[in-house]
Amino acid sequence: MESVVSVHGLRKRYGHFEAVAGIDLEVQRGEIFAFLGPNGAGKTTTVEILEGFRARTDGQVSVLGIDPAKGDAEWRNRVGAVLQESNAEPGLTVRESLQLYSGYYLHPRDIDETIALVGLEEKADTLGPQLSGGQRRRLDVALALIGDPELIFLDEPTTGFDPSARRTAWHVIHGLRGLGKTVFLTTHYMDEAEQLADRIAVIADGRIVAEGTPGTLGGRNRMAATIRFTLPAEVGSDELPPELRALLAGEDGRVTLTSDTPLAHVGELAEWAQSRGIDLPDLDVRRPNLEEVYLELTRGES
Amino acid sequence: MTAASRGPLALVLHQARFDLLGILRNRQARFFTLVLPLLFLIIFVGVFGNHTVKGTGVKASTFFVPGLSALGVIAASFVNLVISITAQRESGILKRRRATPVPAWVLIAGRTLTAVTISLTVLTVLLAFGRIVYGVNLRLAALPGVALTAVVGSITFCVLGYALSTAIKNEDAAQPMVQAIMLPLYFISGVFIINTNLPSWLRHVASVFPVEHLSDGLHKAYDPAAHGVGIVWSDIGVLALWAGIGVAVALVRFSWLPKAAVA
Numbered sequence: 129m130e131s132v133v134s135v136h137g138l139r140k141r142y143g144h145f146e147a148v149a150g151i152d153l154e155v156q157r158g159e160i161f162a163f164l165g166p167n168g169a170g171k172t173t174t175v176e177i178l179e180g181f182r183a184r185t186d187g188q189v190s191v192l193g194i195d196p197a198k199g200d201a202e203w204r205n206r207v208g209a210v211l212q213e214s215n216a217e218p219g220l221t222v223r224e225s226l227q228l229y230s231g232y233y234l235h236p237r238d239i240d241e242t243i244a245l246v247g248l249e250e251k252a253d254t255l256g257p258q259l260s261g262g263q264r265r266r267l268d269v270a271l272a273l274i275g276d277p278e279l280i281f282l283d284e285p286t287t288g289f290d291p292s293a294r295r296t297a298w299h300v301i302h303g304l305r306g307l308g309k310t311v312f313l314t315t316h317y318m319d320e321a322e323q324l325a326d327r328i329a330v331i332a333d334g335r336i337v338a339e340g341t342p343g344t345l346g347g348r349n350r351m352a353a354t355i356r357f358t359l360p361a362e363v364g365s366d367e368l369p370p371e372l373r374a375l376l377a378g379e380d381g382r383v384t385l386t387s388d389t390p391l392a393h394v395g396e397l398a399e400w401a402q403s404r405g406i407d408l409p410d411l412d413v414r415r416p417n418l419e420e421v422y423l424e425l426t427r428g429e430s
Numbered sequence: 431m432t433a434a435s436r437g438p439l440a441l442v443l444h445q446a447r448f449d450l451l452g453i454l455r456n457r458q459a460r461f462f463t464l465v466l467p468l469l470f471l472i473i474f475v476g477v478f479g480n481h482t483v484k485g486t487g488v489k490a491s492t493f494f495v496p497g498l499s500a501l502g503v504i505a506a507s508f509v510n511l512v513i514s515i516t517a518q519r520e521s522g523i524l525k526r527r528r529a530t531p532v533p534a535w536v537l538i539a540g541r542t543l544t545a546v547t548i549s550l551t552v553l554t555v556l557l558a559f560g561r562i563v564y565g566v567n568l569r570l571a572a573l574p575g576v577a578l579t580a581v582v583g584s585i586t587f588c589v590l591g592y593a594l595s596t597a598i599k600n601e602d603a604a605q606p607m608v609q610a611i612m613l614p615l616y617f618i619s620g621v622f623i624i625n626t627n628l629p630s631w632l633r634h635v636a637s638v639f640p641v642e643h644l645s646d647g648l649h650k651a652y653d654p655a656a657h658g659v660g661i662v663w664s665d666i667g668v669l670a671l672w673a674g675i676g677v678a679v680a681l682v683r684f685s686w687l688p689k690a691a692v693a
Contacts (some may be wrong), residue, residue, distance in 0.1 A: 202531070212522075220455075234435050255455070411542040
């Protein structure tokens with residue numbers, strides 16, 4: 129595996145305030161990496177250092193083998209950035225904006241193909257400022273992609289979106305994987321990181337507090353699952369087989385069991401219910417919510 | 431072949447082409463830079479009449495055309511640029527452009543070339559309108575003087591625009607700021623009214639600032655009694671000096687990132 133982003137002991141101080149307090153990161157080629165944390169945790173500061181917009185106080189940083197503080201035009205040809213806040217180019221349509229940006233690069237992607245990639249075909253001749261928030265963000269992604277970069281930074285790409293616009297944006301970001309791009313995504317939405325990322329690092333108070341895949345983050349893979357269902361009124365939870373009764377964690381109209389081996393226990397429950405001729409229409413099995421893990425990890429942060 | 435692969439000059443033209451397109455699609459910019467100077471010409475001649483100006487021997491319109499040409503150059507180069515650059519900086523557009531391989535100087539040169547193009551267009555419209563409607567006569571020999579003064583003036587006011595934008599927090603503050611600076615200067619610099627009758631201290635104040643020198647350079651080039659190519663080197667010199675000051679300020683203070691940026 130080849131490291132595309134490599135960070136060791138990165139620090140950034142503003143006066144007495146340490147926004148980034150010594151972090152290490154490795155992002156491999158072709159990976160979608162999510163950098164997750166609450167507002168003010170140091171995400172954007174870190175990304176702006178990686179993008180070459182901010183000087184660091186201390187530490188080693190390498191992006192595509194280059195120190196971003198010394199990134200030249202050749203390096204910028206290989207990196208794309210969707211900034212946290214950037215408006216559309218005033219007075220230019222989607223296609224014209226992409227024509228403008230494609231002229232900046234030596235080997236840009238095809239304009240129409242890039243418009244299709246972000247799903248803006250029907251808006252190609254619409255002025256940028258007239259697009260909806262979600263469409264503008266997709267134009268941002270298209271502008272970052274037009275130079276055909278190896279690595280693309282996405283700084284909070286869906287903040288302030290309605291659910292359907294988020295789904296569409298996720299679909300576009302997911303599509304970047306198919307192009308073989310390495311994606312460095314920052315977000316404060318747990319579900320976004322879970323949906324999109326191969327690997328997640330959680331930052332709080334300028335420090336990395338956890339790192340892992342969506343399945344293993346914060347030891348989530350070792351946490352017990354919960355099984356919940358509602359019994360018919362005439363059946364009491366004390367009628368459950370003893371080994372399931374032992375797992376009982378709560379009962380407030382719905383029965384809640386906690387289990388380290390959910391599949392075996394659900395099987396047992398199903399067998400028991402069928403033998404009694406009961407259906408359990410609202411049965412659900414769920415691992416601890418990643419949101420809960422995240423809140424636990426970043427607790428104490430505002 | 432992209433603009434970038436055809437070299438820096440092609441990239442400047444590429445940038446200017448899209449900057450120009452963006453400005454022409456902006457109704458406010460269109461009105462204040464292209465329409466207003468012409469409207470002023472029609473109103474001024476209507477209000478004051480097209481009589482011979484006392485002590486000069488030229489028609490009033492021959493005074494108004496170069497004065498309002500100076501206004502057009504400043505509107506296209508300074509007013510429009512300060513407002514658009516401040517807005518683009520605060521909305522992250524400048525930062526996003528800087529995240530691409532395009533060199534900073536190309537963005538500045540492209541935007542300046544756009545302003546020069548608009549300035550020369552306004553100047554040409556005023557010249558043609560003045561000639562056809564009011565019989566304002568520009569000596570053919572003075573054309574190089576008019577063009578050179580307008581181009582140097584436009585570049586100077588672009589540079590000063592970049593310098594001033596560093597002192598403005600956001601787009602809303604840009605419009606009042608530029609007008610507060612420019613309106614008094616227009617009145618004492620011979621843009622709207624003849625300044626030879628002003629008290630000498632006011633003339634001295636005016637002569638420090640670049641507006642008076644752009645206006646004076648254009649007026650002298652238009653003077654039907656003058657001879658030669660219409661270049662007033664002292665005016666060009668003061669404009670260039672101001673451009674130098676603008677470059678120095680911009681080099682130290684100009685930032686591509688929003689002022690309202692978060693840590």
